[in-house]
Amino acid sequence: xxxxxxxxxxxxxxxxxxxxxxxxxxxxxxxxxxxxxxxxxxxxxxxxxxxxxxxxxxxxxxxxxxxxxxxxxxxxxxxxxxxxxxxxxxxxxxxxxxxxxxxxxxxxxxxxxxxxxxxxxxxxxxxxxxxxxxxxxxxxxxxxxxxxxxxxxxxxxxxxxxxxxxxxxxxxxxxxxxxxxxxxxxx
Amino acid sequence: xxxxxxxxxxxxxxxxxxxxxxxxxxxxxxxxxxxxxxxxxxxxxxxxxxxxxxxxxxxxxxxxxxxxxxxxxxxxxxxxxxxxxxxxxxxxxxxxxxxxxxxxxxxxxxxxxxxxxxxxxxxxxxxxxxxxxxxxxxxxxxxxxxxxxxxxxxxxxxxxxxxxxxxxxxxxxxxxxxxxxxxxxxx
Numbered sequence: 001x002x003x004x005x006x007x008x009x010x011x012x013x014x015x016x017x018x019x020x021x022x023x024x025x026x027x028x029x030x031x032x033x034x035x036x037x038x039x040x041x042x043x044x045x046x047x048x049x050x051x052x053x054x055x056x057x058x059x060x061x062x063x064x065x066x067x068x069x070x071x072x073x074x075x076x077x078x079x080x081x082x083x084x085x086x087x088x089x090x091x092x093x094x095x096x097x098x099x100x101x102x103x104x105x106x107x108x109x110x111x112x113x114x115x116x117x118x119x120x121x122x123x124x125x126x127x128x129x130x131x132x133x134x135x136x137x138x139x140x141x142x143x144x145x146x147x148x149x150x151x152x153x154x155x156x157x158x159x160x161x162x163x164x165x166x167x168x169x170x171x172x173x174x175x176x177x178x179x180x181x182x183x184x185x186x187x
Numbered sequence: 188x189x190x191x192x193x194x195x196x197x198x199x200x201x202x203x204x205x206x207x208x209x210x211x212x213x214x215x216x217x218x219x220x221x222x223x224x225x226x227x228x229x230x231x232x233x234x235x236x237x238x239x240x241x242x243x244x245x246x247x248x249x250x251x252x253x254x255x256x257x258x259x260x261x262x263x264x265x266x267x268x269x270x271x272x273x274x275x276x277x278x279x280x281x282x283x284x285x286x287x288x289x290x291x292x293x294x295x296x297x298x299x300x301x302x303x304x305x306x307x308x309x310x311x312x313x314x315x316x317x318x319x320x321x322x323x324x325x326x327x328x329x330x331x332x333x334x335x336x337x338x339x340x341x342x343x344x345x346x347x348x349x350x351x352x353x354x355x356x357x358x359x360x361x362x363x364x365x366x367x368x369x370x371x372x373x374x
Binding site for chain 1: 226325
């Protein structure tokens with residue numbers, strides 16, 4: 001018999017995403033977000049939800065672009081820091097010692113040190129409630145060669161992305177390979 | 188120097204979700220989906236994206252409700268099976284030997300054996316491209332007591348949700364706890 005936990009945002013896993021934006025003065029910023037995911041295959045799109053109160057919200061509205069960086073687990077302190085401070089108060093990239101790279105495809109920056117980055121142009125804005133969802137078309141994915149496997153695609157065990165556990169406000173790593181999709185379930 | 192991988196849906200991690208629906212005859216169905224995530228805190232909402240061609244698409248449009256079940260890694264074969272076959276051709280719950288439970292809150296079913304379930308009523312429908320995004324308000328979360336920690340919230344290492352790796356069409360498990368969010372990044 002299942003137990004009722006109430007109306008809560010308990011989904012597993014949720015990603016740890018660093019949303020990169022420029023403000024009106026082209027000051028770069030990164031903000032940690034866990035509310036989002038892929039939302040369309042063609043065009044390839046990723047959704048991220050932000051509160052209107054965030055510094056990054058107005059940046060996306062103004063620039064109609066953002067990046068989504070996936071930090072590695074050895075960057076846990078940097079990733080967590082980007083969710084604690086606001087770009088209103090500090091230049092978080094400078095404080096964290098990260099190198100800013102301007103996307104050549106969209107009007108948004110990313111950090112050179114973050115191993116995987118999705119460059120997105122704003123396609124849809126959906127007001128839901130406390131959060132506004134921004135749907136970005138993925139114009140390109142850029143990755144450090146060190147996290148790629150021989151076929152040129154990311155190796156999840158080299159990338160080592162983090163999982164955000166909302167219920168207990170924690171981060172977990174990626175575990176072992178379990179099986180092949182569209183295959184292991186065949187009878 | 189980063190390498191360009193092209194415009195692809197490469198985000199890490201993405202979840203393995205079992206979307207539960209009724210059709211017009213109240214036939215229950217589960218479909219595996221990885222495109223989605225939490226999209227709002229208040230009201231608590233989860234987004235799942237489905238292609239119009241899927242059997243589940245029309246079910247959600249008609250019933251204005253769905254459930255999102257999170258299978259454990261020991262249910263990998265069941266989870267993968269739900270992404271291989273269509274509810275048009277078979278009763279997947281019967282084939283997989285799962286017990287149907289009708290939600291008492293929304294017009295959708297779930298499987299008793301799946302340890303965590305979000306019961307959702309349809310709030311928004313966003314046409315993006317190949318995929319349509321359904322935003323569901325989470326009316327309740329129900330969980331098996333065996334996956335809960337002492338505080339009554341899910342323990343991710345007891346739940347053991349899976350990660351879908353789109354690039355290599357594989358599943359991974361959850362790795363070890365890495366640190367406390369909104370804490371480990373403080374200077």
